[in-house]
Amino acid sequence: MADMAESPAAWENPACPLCGSESARRLFVARDRLLGRPGEFPVVRCSGCGLVFLKPRPTKEALGAYYPDDYYPLDQQPSPEAEAVAHDLLGSVSTVAHGRGLRQPRILDIGCGVGLFLHRAEEAGMAVQGIELSASAVNYARTNYGLDVHHGTLGDANIPLACRDIVVMWHVLEHLPDPLAGLRQVAGILAPGGVLLAAVPNFDSYEARLFGRRWYSLDAPRHLIHFTPATLTIAVEQAGLQVQTITHSSGTAGLVYSLMGDLTGVSLKLRHRPLSEPAYHRTAAILHRLTRPACLAAAHLRHGGALELQATKPPTPSM
Numbered sequence: 218m219a220d221m222a223e224s225p226a227a228w229e230n231p232a233c234p235l236c237g238s239e240s241a242r243r244l245f246v247a248r249d250r251l252l253g254r255p256g257e258f259p260v261v262r263c264s265g266c267g268l269v270f271l272k273p274r275p276t277k278e279a280l281g282a283y284y285p286d287d288y289y290p291l292d293q294q295p296s297p298e299a300e301a302v303a304h305d306l307l308g309s310v311s312t313v314a315h316g317r318g319l320r321q322p323r324i325l326d327i328g329c330g331v332g333l334f335l336h337r338a339e340e341a342g343m344a345v346q347g348i349e350l351s352a353s354a355v356n357y358a359r360t361n362y363g364l365d366v367h368h369g370t371l372g373d374a375n376i377p378l379a380c381r382d383i384v385v386m387w388h389v390l391e392h393l394p395d396p397l398a399g400l401r402q403v404a405g406i407l408a409p410g411g412v413l414l415a416a417v418p419n420f421d422s423y424e425a426r427l428f429g430r431r432w433y434s435l436d437a438p439r440h441l442i443h444f445t446p447a448t449l450t451i452a453v454e455q456a457g458l459q460v461q462t463i464t465h466s467s468g469t470a471g472l473v474y475s476l477m478g479d480l481t482g483v484s485l486k487l488r489h490r491p492l493s494e495p496a497y498h499r500t501a502a503i504l505h506r507l508t509r510p511a512c513l514a515a516a517h518l519r520h521g522g523a524l525e526l527q528a529t530k531p532p533t534p535s536m
């Protein structure tokens with residue numbers, strides 16, 4: 218594979234994706250610690266609105282090389298971690314649906330991966346549909362769960378306007394070159410009073426400050442944007458949605474895999490691990506337990522490793 222760092226044609230130099238400012242200050246240079254692909258990726262903070270993002274960054278076409286076929290684990294049995302995420306998300310969606318008196322809410326999961334959450338939601342009687350860019354993940358979701366998943370993006374899915382009750386974007390916005398455009402599309406397909414549930418890593422977290430360019434959730438260059446509660450609020454409200462709540466996740470993954478990266482030299486959730494498979498999982502399990510109190514405390518102090526947003530589309534058209 219060609220070295221992206223030596224191929225200027227594959228780079229672009231974006232203005233701030235949130236406010237359009239050309240002025241930004243470099244914070245540090247990140248590397249691909251997850252897959253170990255070549256390249257150096259400067260992380261900057263916008264002088265206008267404070268958004269943190271990659272600049273320069275690989276073009277949309279060049280980014281494909283950073284999403285290999287096995288980016289999503291295609292195991293026959295979902296991992297306990299994946300089950301826990303799907304379970305918690307189903308709880309949040311059920312609460313929203315119940316609160317709005319919806320017996321069979323229409324759910325759209327953008328970036329649904331292999332579809333485990335949608336599968337659980339369908340089992341719970343919800344009307345579900347997914348959108349996913351990874352061909353192998355789409356194939357898995359269709360074959361194993363029989364789900365209706367569009368292979369592509371929200372922009373080319375031809376979803377009618379104002380016809381979804383709940384849209385889920387779980388760790389998706391940080392991957393989008395233009396998250397504001399994505400959020401505006403979401404605002405368009407949500408029914409009046411509809412709800413967006415989204416999660417993103419929190420650049421204002423203690424773990425982000427502690428690890429800096431070694432923070433696991435930087436995930437350069439796949440994460441193009443790094444939100445804080447302030448910049449996430451600006452993005453969502455500019456798209457015409459109203460922020461209801463932003464809660465801080467007490468999840469341990471960001472801290473544990475940052476530590477694992479430091480212990481093993483590179484951040485190796487997926488491959489090239491210097492530890493054997495059982496040793497890796499044993500070490501990670503111990504670290505999950507040890508870091509739990511710190512992550513609970515960070516979330517309580519509103520500096521958790523990830524943000525969970527609930528936003529609504531105004532009941533009467535205001536855009």
Ligand SMILES: [Zn+2]
Pocket residue numbers: 233234235236237238263264265266267268
């Ligand atoms: Zn800006």
